[in-house]
Amino acid sequence: xxxxxxxxxxxxxxxxxxxxxxxxxxxxxxxxxxxxxxxxxxxxxxxxxxxxxxxxxxxxxxxxxxxxxxxxxxxxxxxxxxxxxxxxxxxxxxxxxxxxxxxxxxxxxxxxxxxxxxxxxxxxxxxxxxxxxxxxxxxxxxxxxxxxxxxxxxxxxxxxxxxxxxxxxxxxxxxxxxxxxxxxxxxxxxxxxxxxxxxxxxxxxxxxxxxxxxxxxxxxxxxxxxxxxxxxxxxxxxxxxxxxxxxxxxxxxxxxxxxxxxxxxxxxxxxxxxxxxxxxxxxxxxxxxxxxxxxxxxxxxxxxxxxxxxxxxxxxxxxxxxxxxxxxxxxxxxxxxxxxxxxxxxxxxxxxxxxxxxxxxxxxxxxxxxxxxxxxxxxxxxxxxxxxxxxxxxxx
Numbered sequence: 001x002x003x004x005x006x007x008x009x010x011x012x013x014x015x016x017x018x019x020x021x022x023x024x025x026x027x028x029x030x031x032x033x034x035x036x037x038x039x040x041x042x043x044x045x046x047x048x049x050x051x052x053x054x055x056x057x058x059x060x061x062x063x064x065x066x067x068x069x070x071x072x073x074x075x076x077x078x079x080x081x082x083x084x085x086x087x088x089x090x091x092x093x094x095x096x097x098x099x100x101x102x103x104x105x106x107x108x109x110x111x112x113x114x115x116x117x118x119x120x121x122x123x124x125x126x127x128x129x130x131x132x133x134x135x136x137x138x139x140x141x142x143x144x145x146x147x148x149x150x151x152x153x154x155x156x157x158x159x160x161x162x163x164x165x166x167x168x169x170x171x172x173x174x175x176x177x178x179x180x181x182x183x184x185x186x187x188x189x190x191x192x193x194x195x196x197x198x199x200x201x202x203x204x205x206x207x208x209x210x211x212x213x214x215x216x217x218x219x220x221x222x223x224x225x226x227x228x229x230x231x232x233x234x235x236x237x238x239x240x241x242x243x244x245x246x247x248x249x250x251x252x253x254x255x256x257x258x259x260x261x262x263x264x265x266x267x268x269x270x271x272x273x274x275x276x277x278x279x280x281x282x283x284x285x286x287x288x289x290x291x292x293x294x295x296x297x298x299x300x301x302x303x304x305x306x307x308x309x310x311x312x313x314x315x316x317x318x319x320x321x322x323x324x325x326x327x328x329x330x331x332x333x334x335x336x337x338x339x340x341x342x343x344x345x346x347x348x349x350x351x352x353x354x355x356x357x358x359x360x361x362x363x364x365x366x367x368x369x370x371x372x373x374x375x376x377x378x379x380x381x382x383x384x385x386x387x388x389x390x391x392x393x394x395x396x
Contacts, residue, residue, distance in 0.1 A: 169184065202332065288304050
């Protein structure tokens, strides 16, 4: 920097013009160049170049050092990551093995619990007595009776199953089971009071009616005969109401004219209408079957009455198939379907408890008066053994 300032000052000194006061009128001679200032400039430039070169060299050296340090750091990190891969993989393997061990322990615990349960069951089975088997059989029979009664609506079979269960309990001859037999007797009495309806038989009867629907013939049913009434008006004042009714009826009849004619009778139904009507009757009978299976008496009666009304209104029921179908439908309309009033057997809980806990054997009743022990009498051929006092006297 100092060299540059000196060079700038020298340049200014050489370029500045001479003032008029300092210069004479005559032209002054040229001055000779000073070699000292140029040498200083050269030295300064050389020093500046050397310093710049040294700065560039130092920067390049530092850059190389930083690059080497960076590569060294990368290599160290790679080595560390490579050295850490194996421990990490081992840790992952250990974690997987720990998970497997945990799963195996869980499975072992489950198997141990199952084994304990099986051992308890085997122990219970080994300790079972014939009475326990009879109790289990009675419990099964009662459950089957409930299934027959509530699912199949068959009280007769349910009653027979309850009677069989009571026979199994009675064969045990256990006084402690008196309350169980009493509950079974109450259940049998309730089941016997349920009215039995032949569901299957009535369903088959409806199937037979549906098969015979195709043989129905359309026709106009004859109206019932009504005897003619006396339309003459009496002279008594007490019959004024009857006379008024007769006069009104005669007035109405004058507005209606009945003419007799001969010719072809127009059918009541076309073939398409007849087919649709028969299908509707068959549909109503199917609904009646479904109501039978559901023990819905109201829906069953409505379907039967509607089908019978259509048969009576549009088909000939004077004789033949129509009369038979109508008679059968009338008999089915009076069918009674009672719902089962029993929701649970009284003996079910008692039997379940006995199956789980087993039948306790009756304890022997101890004798309140113990019999004292009596020394046995000596046999006739044997002499009684002398007592200790007699032996001492004999020795004395």
